[in-house]
Amino acid sequence: MESMGMKQGNWRIRMGWFLGITLVIGCAQVSSPVGGPLDETAPQVLEMTPPNGSSDLQLESLTLRFDEYVVSRNAVQQMLISPPIAGTPQFKTKGKEVHVLFESDWFEAETTYVLNFGDALVDLHESNPAEALFFAFSTGSELDTLTLEGQVVDHLTGSGVGALRTLFFKDSTPWDSIWGGERPVAVAITDEEGFFQGSFLAAGLYKALAVEDVNRDYRWNPGESLAFSNMSIAAGERWAAPWLFAPTAPPLSPTYIASASVDSSGFMRVLAPKNEEEMEEEWSVLMDDKALDILWFRTGDSVKLWTQEPQFLESPLVIWTWTDGADSLQARLTRSPIGSALNMAPQWSAKTDVRSERTWEFGRVLRSVDPALWSLRVDTINQLISPNDVTLSASSTGGHSVEIRTEEVPGQQYELTIFPGGVTSREGASVQDTLMWKWKTWPEDHFGSFTLAVSDLPGPGWLRCSPKGKAKVGLSRIRCESDTIVGWPKLHPGQYEVGFELDANNDSIWQAIAPLRQQTPEPYFYLPEALEVRSNWEMEWTWSLKREDEELEQ
Structure with a gap:
């Protein structure tokens, strides 16, 4: 029993030592404080070694000392060195210091270099990037010190736009190369009032742009808001007039035929979104390598195609051509008719402005309309519809809509009725049920x-x-x-x-x-x-x- 008691006591002693050591280790761990306001302050550089603006420098290492702990993030991609150098610098971070390592033979003699860090260095806990951080030096006795200045304002409000990357290029750089991703020779950031200053520039003419640079890649991408000037100016000068900052069109979506189907009458429906509203297009259909005589019309992303007379088409090839491209797809045979059979779709709401005519669109291409089977009621009075009041759209514009003259007045109730047989489709089908639509015009007051x-x-x-x-x-x-x-x-x-x-x-x-x-x-x-x-x-x-x-x- 005594020996058992000794073992039990030793176990308690060992357990006590384990808990004590655990507590000491736990207390020694470094972690971010819990609670309190979010740190939104960017890390600040306290010292650079060698000093910013040095000359006669054969750079092999650069040390930046910050006011808080920092880490590097995508440093090689974010660092922009102008003019470009032959090698790739290495980043080493330790606490509040960052060491950037180079080889001296990467730099040309008698040349001014500017190192823009972009978003490469961020604080430890909240990833706030060091803002507008750069290092300039010269391998010769003189440092280029010319500047370029200007302002960017919103094209709607006229107020300054801040936090934009302003990218500077030699005037000899073609705009096509700039839009294609050419790296700038200098970078600046606009302040809260939209003013910018490009520094440490050599003599010569420059062109520039200011971009929100959502991708942080030192270039403009479609969809990013932008400001630029068509005027090149000499280093040491200022763009006299503000640049207008405006959104740009998003990147064009791929253009292709998503699907195509054909029914037993030769009526085809194709899903083919356009990536530009004004895009010019043409449609054609091949059957056994022979072009068919077709008509077509587009409604949104949907295109409908058909032959003059109904005919059976087995796997026709639908071809879409536009200004700078083309696509084709074999149409899949469907056993049911495409679209709703002669259901009408008015293009207005139940309460509407006064119009002199109204247009109804149908789910099928139409062959004929019988005005005698159409009725228009104004409040409680039936009005005769003459053949001259009803117009079937031409085949070249779709042949699927009917326009009727109404000569409306404010504050009246209208009701249009189409009786069975009032409309006949290209395939010979007619309206089997009575179709009706009611609307009311707004009163003057x-x-x-x-x-x-x-x-x-x-x-x-x-x-x-x-x-x-x-x-x-x-x-x-x-x-x-x-x-x-x-x-x-x-x-x-x-x-x-x-x-x-x-x-x-x-x-x-x-x-x-x-x-x-x-x-x-x-x-x-x-x-x-x-x-x-x-x-x-x-x-x-x-x-x-x-x-x-x-x-x-x-």
């Missing part, structure tokens, strides 16, 4: 009106008034050559945005930014306050377009 007196126009352009958040669904633009008064007499209740598109080059086209064509955006002015339109209200506003900064570069 539903609308509000807006009158705007504009002054201090910087040049000719267009005034526009668009539903808030729906600029592309805006009302017709009104051309203005000078100070004037314009009006929109019938606006639906709601909020609107009012703007002015300046035709700076007076070519009757308001141009957006288009980098690949070296096209800078034309300025856009807008009222910061939204217009609130109410039913049966008349709104009158005055607007001066004078800006503090009158110069806007094109």
Whole structure:
């Protein structure tokens, strides 16, 4: 029993030592503090060895001492050395110090070099990058010290845009190479007011651009907002006018035929999204290596094709050609008819503005329409529809829609009825059920009106008034050559945005930014306050377009 007690006691002693050591080790571990405000402060350089701006330097190592613990992140990809060198530097981080190692024969004699670190060095816990960090030196006795300055402003508001990477290139660098990813010779960051300064430049002419650089790759990529100038200037000077910063179009999606099917009548439907709205296209169909005589029309991403007369097609080859490419796909045979059989789809809502005609689209190509089997009721009164009031769209435009003259008035209820046999498809099928659609026109007192007196126009352009958040669904633009008064007499209740598109080059086209064509955006002015339109209200506003900064570069 005693020996058992001794063993038990020893076990307790050993356990006590184990717990004590564990506690000591646990207390010695380094970890980030729990709780408290998030660290959003970028690490700051306290010292560089050798000093920034050194000359007669054969660089083999560079030491940066920070005010907090740092680590390197994608350092080789993020570091931009201008002009380029023959080798690849090595990064070694230890606590608050970073050592960058080189070989002296990588650098040319009598040359100024600038090392931009980008986002290569970040703090330990929150990954805040050291901002606008660079090191400049010369292998000769003189350091290039010329600068280039300018400002970037938002093309809508005119306010400065900060935190943009400004990339500088020798004037001899073609724009095609710049858009293709040519590395810049210098980099700067815009401040909160949009001002930038490129430093340590050699004498000569330069061109430049400012980009949000979402990918952090020192180049512009489609979809990244951008500002640039078509004007090259000499180092030591300043771009006199601000650059206009604007969003660019996203990258084009691949163009191809996603699917194709054909029914027993030779009617085909193809899914083929366009990557550009204005893309010119042509469609053709081959059967046993022979071209068929077809018609086609597009609705959104869907394209419908058919032969003049119904015929059975077994695995026809559908061919799509556009300006700079082509694609083809064998159509798959489907046993059921493609599309809804003669269901009509009105192109308006149940409550609508007054129109003089209405258009119905059908799911099939139409052969004929019988107006005697169409009926239009206005409130409680039936109106006769004559053959002259009904028009079937031509085959060349799809042959699937019918337009009817209605001559509507405000505040009335309308009801269109198509009786069986009123429409016959290309295959000889006719409407079997009665089709009906009701709608009502807005009364006169539903609308509000807006009158705007504009002054201090910087040049000719267009005034526009668009539903808030729906600029592309805006009302017709009104051309203005000078100070004037314009009006929109019938606006639906709601909020609107009012703007002015300046035709700076007076070519009757308001141009957006288009980098690949070296096209800078034309300025856009807008009222910061939204217009609130109410039913049966008349709104009158005055607007001066004078800006503090009158110069806007094109």
